[in-house]
Amino acid sequence: MRCSHCGKCCQKTEMELCETDIARLERRGYRKGDFAQTDADGITRLRNVGERCFFYDSDLKRCKEYARRPLGCVLYPVNLTAEGRIVVDEDCPDADTLTQSEIENKGQRLRRLVDAIDQEAKRIR
Numbered sequence: 001m002r003c004s005h006c007g008k009c010c011q012k013t014e015m016e017l018c019e020t021d022i023a024r025l026e027r028r029g030y031r032k033g034d035f036a037q038t039d040a041d042g043i044t045r046l047r048n049v050g051e052r053c054f055f056y057d058s059d060l061k062r063c064k065e066y067a068r069r070p071l072g073c074v075l076y077p078v079n080l081t082a083e084g085r086i087v088v089d090e091d092c093p094d095a096d097t098l099t100q101s102e103i104e105n106k107g108q109r110l111r112r113l114v115d116a117i118d119q120e121a122k123r124i125r
Helices: 019-027 071-075 100-124
Strands: 036-038 044-046 078-080 086-088
Touching: 019 071, 071 100, 078 100, 086 100
Parallel strands: none
Antiparallel strands: 036 044, 078 086
């Protein structure tokens, strides 16, 4: 997939984080409380600052941690519906650059990620 770094995926994000994402970002020197919040459902999500993700650099118009971004961000624009169906977010202007193979691969990885996040949230609750 090609990414034009338009920042649409960084607007009002509700991106879920797994423990591995959090640990990686903390090793980079960030404090979890600054970039993440744990909601009532026990799931930790990226925090927004204003309209954008904590890691979005408005001056550069890109993610400050693009190379180390959360796995959900890597897998975007592939999403899962509430029924578990793999879909591509049409709000992404570069979604049409994904091949069917990439969609299937990212979808499988996303299912594993969501399962891991759900398991982690159950331990917290």
